Amino acid sequence: MKKIGSLFILLVVFLSCNKENRLEQNIDKINTDITVERFDRLFANVEIEALSKLKQDYPFMFAKKYSDSFWIAQKKDSLQRELFLEVEKAFPDFEDVELEIESLFNHLKYYFPEFKLPRVITTTSMVDYRNKVILTDTIVLLSIDTYLGSQHKFYAGIQKYIASNLRKEQIVVDLSGAYAEKYIYQSPRKTLLDEMIYYGKVLYFNDLMIPFKSESERIGYTDEELQWAQTNEGYIWRYFVERELLYSTDSKLPNRFINPAPFTKFYLEEIDSESPGRLGQYMGWQIVRAYMENNDVTLKELLVNSSEAIFNNSKFKPRK
Known part of the structure; x- marks a missing residue:
């Protein structure tokens, strides 16, 4: 049974990679030609x-x-x-x-x-x-x-x-990020969740528009910073949920979790100095990815959907 399960996973991965390769080949055929x-x-x-x-x-x-x-x-x-x-x-x-x-x-x-x-x-x-x-x-x-x-x-x-x-x-x-901002529509951002989903849309846009760049480059992290975020995803999510931050309109939250900074301000001495900044953006990215994976939605629909609709239908679960 274990062998069958492993073969099934390999087949899914193979078919997924094949689909992505065909998509990229079709996109390459568009062949825009510019001179800077x-x-x-x-x-x-x-x-x-x-x-x-x-x-x-x-x-x-x-x-x-x-x-x-x-x-x-x-x-x-x-x-x-x-x-x-x-x-x-x-x-x-x-x-x-x-x-x-x-x-x-x-x-x-x-x-x-x-x-x-x-x-x-x-x-x-x-x-x-x-x-x-x-x-x-x-x-x-x-x-x-x-x-x-x-x-x-x-x-x-x-x-x-x-x-x-x-x-x-x-x-x-x-x-790519500048074009994302041009194509995204979102009502005025009031809550931390609004901010997270907005930047999640930007980063998902980068996933599709510049797949030739690494994940760390798409978010502007070092490889080590991205690894830290992935390793601590469950903790970050618990912190947001337990402190009821997602729907908070506290104006200090963007500076703590969204805006560029040397580290994210959890106000916990043992973790702040180790963390990269903008972890709210990173978590929004994972929520939007989960939403697109679990729903039959086009990119254009994603870019105009509300943060609450995206979050409520994302079935997001952080890495453990």
Whole structure:
């Protein structure tokens, strides 16, 4: 009987992998083709007499309230010049990132046939890590000076838990997350559960749009942080339930469990320092995964369903 059970499990896994492989093959056939426009390089190297032509080609990159003399001074500024040099060192070409973006766009086109390819443009932002990706219907702006590597000297004054994701591997993850926010509809978030499910939707969106990235990369954890979350899933869930936090509207809860932080604030000395931040997001991710596994629901339906409907129908059980 044990052998039969094992063979059945292997067959299910095989069929599941086969189905996923066929899906990915179909998505690859969409074959979106983009060319990332290196505005950062164009601006760094433009001759003064050619500046007006660059402004014509990229009018949205030049605020009208500033004269040409302002942009020329910017270009010659020593700090700006150093920034350009460091970006050029980190990104002598953009081919590997471009391929990841194309794969993301293939997946977006598959799940959202109405999706139209935008222009993808790289720029610098004086390390404005709060606005790494700017998205409109027609343009994607990537501030690539915020992806120079977590140990880069420019990030010396930035908290480690933020700097850890200022690296090239996270560009497509941040871009996928920006599209998730564009496609998700959810009523104003009032409870901790609302916040958890919202970010669970974002992370499940990443599961489908960037399956070529690891789970830890999709949530912005190290492998060790993800392992900690998985190992302690049962404890985290018990903590939320026993303290009746899920439906609480306490405004302090997002800072404790949802927002970026060096660790999650359980207010328990023996566990806080070991935990990664954003464990509320992680738990929301697992709830949404359970909901999609146990219900015949499309991605588009998921993205507009209420947090309560998702939770109540998820049949979620934490790892033990």
